[in-house]
Amino acid sequence: QKEVEQNSGPLSVPEGAIASLNCTYSDRVSQSFFWYRQYSGKSPELIMSIYSNGDKEDGRFTAQLNKASQYVSLLIRDSQPSDSATYLCAVPVSGGYQKVTFGTGTKLQVIP
């Protein structure tokens, strides 16, 4: 099993819909989780951090964490064409000093 798994997509949603991006991880002791957005030809950009079970909302973005199921998700409400990008899930490696494992990313396409 990969340490961090994401569906590569592409995930296509119509403009205005909710996009749901999922990530599972294998390290049960992980304490922090991050979502990055990467536009084509650009660097990954941090959009959400979550450290506790439950939901964390920031504008149109909501991160959801379930440590028991080892699952973290990102919801994007009222999806816009400008949200079209690849979304990377990142999980620090316990005992890995400062190392972080990135998922392969889910490509999101928002259709106008």
Next chain:
Amino acid sequence: DAGVIQSPRHEVTEMGQEVTLRCKPISGHNSLFWYRQTMMRGLELLIYFNNNVPIDDSGMPEDRFSAKMPNASFSTLKIQPSEPRDSAVYFCAVKNNSNQPQHFGDGTRLSIL
């Protein structure tokens, strides 16, 4: 506070040449990471430093690759000799403690002809 600064932004060179990529981290961020990203392999960690000391270089693909961090303000990734399969985008990223996220530079797009 300026972000992570990488140079050059683009590099095109011929096979066999030496390539040096540079990174200036954010002040106070004591961990520095070098990544390579390709369509086929995604984002790969090559090496990372903590307080200027290399911690894990298991991702460095071959002896042709080397990295240094002589001080807290500067790091280099060198490829000698370069090969066409080294063509990729190389990112430098930094973080300041274990629960904080990494912040990426804009990357260097490397093309080896």
